[in-house]
Amino acid sequence: MANPKTPITELDFDSIKAQLRLYLQTQTQFKDYNFEGSNLSVLLDVLAFNSYQNNFYTNMAINEMFLDSAVLKNSIVSHAKELNYLPRSRKSAKAIVTVTITDNDATDSTITIPTYASFSATYQGESYNFVTNESYTARRTAPGIYTAEGVEIFEGEILASFQKEGFIVDSDGILRVNLTNNEVDTDSLVVFVDAEETDDQNIFVRANTIFGVKPTDKVFYVEAYLDDKYAIYFGKNQFGEQPEEFEDVRVRYRICSGAEPNGASSFTSSFREGSTIAVTTTSAASGGIERESLESIRYFAPKALQIQERAITTNDYEILLKQAFPEITAVSAYGGEQLDPPQYGRVAISVFLNGSTEIVSSTLSNSYISYLNERSPLGIEPIFVQTGFVYADISVAVKYTRKTTEKTAADLEALVRTAVANYSSANLEDFNKTLRVSKLSSIVDGLDTGIESNEITITPIIEYSPPVNFNTNPTFKFEAELVKPYPYKSTNGFTNFKPSIKSSTFDIKGTCVFMQDDGDGNIMLVTDEVSNPQITNPTAGTVDYTTGLVKLTNFNVEAFTGAAIKITANTKEKDVKAPKGRVFIVRDTDVKVTMDLEEFKAPVATSSATNPPNSTTTS
């Protein structure tokens, strides 16, 4: 019997051999176990190596048994299959184009753009092929000219691999068709059963769940197979019609290049002989993605089981959308009753795409909504609300000393700016985020030993790009209590008046003005003059100091500088929380860093100097 003190938890060769030696110490017959030249030592080597191999094998096998610790892709995919999760395949980039066909010999009123009509694009030095997924009708707009708008083309090539796919009938009598190409876009799968090569009859359609599928329905299911491949199987005459063994199962699908062609916007085509085809891009190629990564499968597979393909809670919307559309960085979903005006029975969805503050195109938003429509409960209608952003003017006043650092003011300022950017990417850039001043302040303090202290002031900014020369009634919610100023009095003027709401300048009725509140809950328009500003409209809107709601009425702007009008608010809370449905973004241009040297401070030379002599101000 082994020494009771002999540990049994060791996994490596040397430790196992040491364990065996420890055991041999308990007997007196063989004594040379400590000497490498002995025959006994050779035997110990063999025993230890054998145990080491077993340990390694067992360790690896057990690791692969759990989704959390599995390393091999096939193991992870297999675990995902148990959770009824289908890892995402590559997806083709999709572009929307308008096709204009010029054919002077054509006399018909329409020309059909066939299914799988081919288009070409060259993007970043690579050539890509695009195809239509359905047929379109181009209508005659002028003699010999036919136009089809909204033609959706998908990157990839159609593989009609009728004779190439493998068939397996397993012991349960289930027919499986293994797709041999791992670049397949599973959205493009079309299955024909017992049909001639040119015959598109007897088409089976893809079903994702067995809900509502009858035994006679012609459906097929897709599951992940080994080595990034997919397999097709049928419902065994219970959840769909099962083809007989002697029937040919033929598959047609698209193979694609994933994310590479995203951004391609120039297309050519020659699918019709004797015609000139002009292709105008409405929406550049986007949405192409690589197959799902292992980490993504590991994350989403248990969650897919948790939500069961149903969007019920806010979290469900987020998981479903992020899983299906990986370009989405963040999702905000909230009840329509929180909209203004309230829209009961609806769920508002906003998304943040890949760190971009661009407006989400209607093509994309429609695809999100149609995806969610199939998964929302009865009576709940998802609607897309364009994502808003909230920015912040961040003013960082840093006091530093040269006693404990060799860094210059510029070096320290660069450090501060990087720290703010890092804080933003780690803690903000999402919905429902709050910029915590004390956290940011402590980060800045810890950047360098030369930084003595810092003071951070944050003012939230909402930007508004109004349609020019068009009456609008916009509202802006800061969702924070504002500092209510003393009411403005014309006798005191603007010199010492500190409004709570203030905007950048814009033109109204030929006058350059900006807006600010008057302390009584009104928004007034004031001319942009330094010496003698005048109020052009004392009641351009209202402001609620408790909720931070700004309402403008009959707001008709002729022009404004920059991309948008900036509206800032002076909030009571130092921390700034992003209002509902808005993503918090910190831009470097909004960060102002003031470096103030503590020692050697010379007296201010002249009263007209705006900054002390030893300070630098940049923005």
Add this chain to the structure above:
Amino acid sequence: MSIATFISPTKKKISLNADFRKDLFMSPVSKDITLLKDEDAVKDAIKNLILTDRGERLMQPNLGGNIRAMLFENMTPGTLKLIKDRVTSTIETYEPRAELLDVLVSGDLDTANVSVRITFYVRNAEQPIQLDVILQRNR
């Protein structure tokens, strides 16, 4: 009480070293494997070390004299010196029971054999021990 108890000597010699033989030879009397003891065990261990090539032992790539490769070199005094050095360093590194006195290496050009004579003390033993190992190209 068995007869063996009565006829056994009262002072049994205690062996400091005990190893089994490479061929696992079974004693015809006890039907148990026979053991190599004391000096014999050390001699066998040294022979094992010298005849082991590096990388031969599992997970111990540096163990062994690695002399076999040397046998195919030209048999010059330099080669013999190298063999001697390797034998010496192997024993000093891996066989702490042997206190090495001398290593003589001589080559036979006709047969291409190298004979190594190792003289050493086994610690706690009085007499020096001589071990002759003939290194052949075909072991």
